[in-house]
Amino acid sequence: MSRSFFRTETILALTIVVMSIYIGIVNPVFFTVGNLFDLLRSSIVMGIFAMGVLLVIISGGIDVSFTAVAVFAQYATVRLMTIFMPEAPLWIVFLVAGIIGLGLGMINAFFISRFKLPTLIVTLGTLSMFHGFLLFAIGNKIIRDIPPSMPEFARTSLIEVAMTVGVSRLHPAVLITVAVAILTWLLLDFTMLGRGIYALGGSREAAERAGFNIPRIQYFIYGTVGFLAGIGGIIYASLNRQANPQELVGSELNVIAAVVLGGASLTGGRGTVIGSLLGVALVVIMNNSLVLIGVPSTWQRVVVGAIILIGTGLPAIQARRKAQHAAGLSQTQ
């Protein structure tokens, strides 16, 4: 839509292309179908989380609790299923996890909208609460005996390509990520609710005066984040064929960083689906492929951190320059 957005995304896409070419030259394995499918598989859950995070960030908030929500919904659902319905079909598993996630998201929304508390404080609190409650009251051991519909789902493939050694598969869950991304895009760009999210992030006061129902928008946002977290959690457990209550929590900043790299502003009001997806792609490529070019795994975190700092720092500096320029002009008025 606008030039500045377009530019963030173009730069990001170019960075990905240049990085891919470099990695591919150093290690041609990068350009194999197998590696591409692996990268896509690694992006499935992060991509879903990123869509939820994008909504929150555009609205001017931040949610760090979604990983706890994801692991809570995932683990609680698996436990419920193993006790009450071991043969549960996949859609029931997804539905239950989605509902649990939605419920937890609503708890966030309640504190944020009712008491007008800072979103970071609320979700930092609920991150600990949800995770602590899960480990204390629901269970802290890895469950490997998950409902069979989940590992079955893990074995399915959308595309199979025969390689010199074995077969490379693309998992159909990428379609879920694609669907979530398309729905998020339609929501943000073509519904009044979506425009309300942008409006809220741009100026809360003006949004109120215009007649947007701010609490309703907030319940929608944090509820959706919770729901998506639940779905992502189940996909994660399915692909790993186990429910581990210690996983996912701790990766929330990676997802937030990907969304911010994709041009979403932490001050709210801006961010796009396509940018966030590119951000996810960049982070996933860095996490998965630096090892291909011989960067020791301990250094990966440093490199990822540096790219996040540069990628989010440059637009911030640019924005400030622009603001100073504008201020310089208005001073002469």
Next chain:
Amino acid sequence: MADEIIRLSNINKAFAGVKALQDVTLTIERGKIHCLVGENGCGKSTLIKIMAGVYQRDSGSVVINGKEFERLHPIDAIREGIQVIYQDFSLFPNLTVAENIALNEQLADGKRLVNWGNVRQVAEEALAQIEVRLPLNARVEEMSVASKQLIAISKALRQNAQLIIMDEPTSALTEREVRALFGVIHKLQARGIAFLFVSHKLNEVLEISQTIMVMRNGSNVSVGDRSEYDHKRLVFEMTGHTIGEKAYDFTPDTSRPPLLRVEKLNASGALEDINFDLYAGEIVGVTGLLGSGRTELALALFGMLPIQSGRLTMGGKPVQIRTIQDAIANGIGYVPEDRITEGLFLEQSIGRNVVVRTIDRLRGALGLTDVQEVNAQINEWVSALRIKTSDPALPVKTLSGGNQQRVVLAKWLASNPRVMILNGPTMGVDIGSKNELHEMIKDLAGKGMGLLVISDDIPELLQICNRILLMRRGRIVEEITPEQTDENQLAAKLIED
């Protein structure tokens, strides 16, 4: 009467027992431009909010378009065509011009989906109504204040505005932008839309209004036709007493070297060949339009804008000013135009703001500050500058605009500068405080300080300056003394290109 849009009778409103409005009566007719003037805190904003349905009156009656409203809700006011354009415009900086114009309407229509073609069309129509062209796809944050105002007006028009209430609409506009705004107002007036124009700027009030209402301490002290008022009477009604201002008549002692001599100063793209002297005791005005370089000149002298070439001499000695620290070390002080973001720590106490510049000098043994000495300084400045506060420990944001400006002044004066640069020293300050600030500026000059006053408030320049430098496109094009000119002539020169 059929052509009345709104009639307020005997409105009373108190907040926690304090009377904000007392028996205020106001009638606005269709297609008329009505001005509301008064000092800060006189009840203007409260009255506007009652008309918009944001506040509920305690007693009195409100009749809009012939209908009496027992209780007026914001939505009623909007339905009756009353639109308030607040000083912050209520726009979304992150959204495009088109969407800002069309959004409220789409929301009010209960739309769930966005039809972008329709958004564009609505915005085009709205801008066409006021015969203005703006880039529809640009973000509002990229637009100038004047454009934002036009966007806000277009938005109001789309909601069938019959009365547009504008709160201090010209306080951040340049002379030319004010002309353009007045043009738009007259166009809309011809179509039967009424305006309530709230302003501090008396010249503008006298120019645009057909009827005037003056408020003081929550009451309307005077209502009448424009022809009954002149500048003097307005000041009298607003303040309750006559304020006489004498022009600053001063001839500098040129036998001594000037406090500041600027020779062949160039800053790329902003300033070209700037030459002037500032002698002790002088108040030199700098004026010009947007982009004329008047603020850039201040920034260059204060080390905030890099200088490409040129010579600066202070008291006969050449000096180099590359950073703000250089400027301060050479005794130059700068009070920026935007005191809120650049001049003050709003959340901090009045006292701390006053001493922040000189805190290094107040350090005693062990590098710790002497609390008693600090407090003595604070009290001295608070009383010297007559800052109206019950306690200097209160945050600066609790003060009115005029008093905040005094705190900024105090902060600089505490460090004893030789040259003070004041950018828009009385912007957004009410008339009573304005006069006091003027007196203060003259006092400082009388004590031997050299002052550079950047302003486009023409009466102000004529009253307090002994010389005025007119800037255009980064150059000083003319030096004027107040005796040689008058308001109209100077205003004409200002907008001339």
